[in-house]
Amino acid sequence: MHxxxxxxxxxxxxxxxxxxxxxxxxxxxxxxxxxxVDPVPAELEADAQLAADSCPERAITVS
Ligand code: SF4
Known part of the structure; x- marks a missing residue:
């Protein structure tokens, strides 16, 4: 994940x-x-996705 x-x-x-x-x-x-950390290690992917979903400005892109 990036x-x-x-x-x-x-x-x-x-x-x-x-x-x-x-x-x-x-x-x-x-x-x-x-x-x-980019790419995001597997053990942190869920946290990164949650952060992207939680950003009030929708400023975070995961791919
Ligand atoms: S606005 Fe910026 S600092 Fe705030 S949650 Fe989104 S990416 Fe993070």
Whole structure:
């Protein structure tokens, strides 16, 4: 699974980091999401998918 964040859409709510802390971290300066692991290892795929489904801005794409 690949995961990416559209930084033009991301508003830095941090839901992704709370949902999948091993996949997303937040930029210390602007709060935008940073993908830490891509491709996503199998054991983190469910967390990454949940984060994508939970993002209020629909900024996360999984493929
Ligand atoms: S939940 Fe969505 S909008 Fe919020 S920081 Fe993560 S990618 Fe950005």
């Amino acid at each position: 995961v990416s964040v559209d930084l033009n859409v991301c508003q830095g709510h941090g839901v992704c980091h709370m949902t999948a802390p091993d996949v997303f971290e937040l930029d210390e300066e602007d709060g935008h999401a940073i993908v830490m």
